[in-house]
Amino acid sequence: EVQLLESGGGLVKPGGSLRLSCAASGFPFSSYAMSWVRQAPGKGLEWVSSISGTGTKTYYAESVKGRFTISRDNALNTVYVHMNSLRGDDTAVYYCAIPVTSGFDPWGQGTLVTVSS
């Protein structure tokens, strides 16, 4: 069974940094790209970033480009997103998900990031 377990969320001050992790199991991790999708409280879904299976190619939404860095450790079956210069509008539940042919499946349970002073 495929499982994705996010961790690392919490309360951070504006301008601060945070690193989220997503531990994966149940599939050949290094063969799959991975993505982060977020959802602000009461709002819709927003694709944040994706990384190729080898980790050599990374992609970002314009809203986080230059502030967020996605990475992965295939030995640990874990994907990360390093978030810098955090702002109030980065407050959201961050989901880890596997990008498939035309979308994302499955999704992790999510981890909440709150940016507030």
Added chain:
Amino acid sequence: QSALTQPASVSGSPGESITISCTGTRSDSGNYRHVSWYQQHPGKVPKLIIYEATNRPSGVSHRFSASKSGNTASLTISGLQSEDEADYYCCSYAGSSTWVFGGGTRVTVL
């Protein structure tokens, strides 16, 4: 990376059919069949219910169907049931390994 356009809300009575539209620009949903739909109940994780514009994953009810024409994708829920009350999101591949979601549609069963 503008969001795809969905109606904010759609409602129907039990047993009825409803359709949710998802309109994009030619640069995202217009040129690709890579459109997906998600169902999200309050406080829950989004669930993939349609992929590649019209295909249902195994285990998803046959009451969910979808189509795509030009820049508009549509999700139809037939035989509406109380359990269908949820938020629904469309998503399209936007090129260069980027993705765009719709703003979401709240489905209410009257």
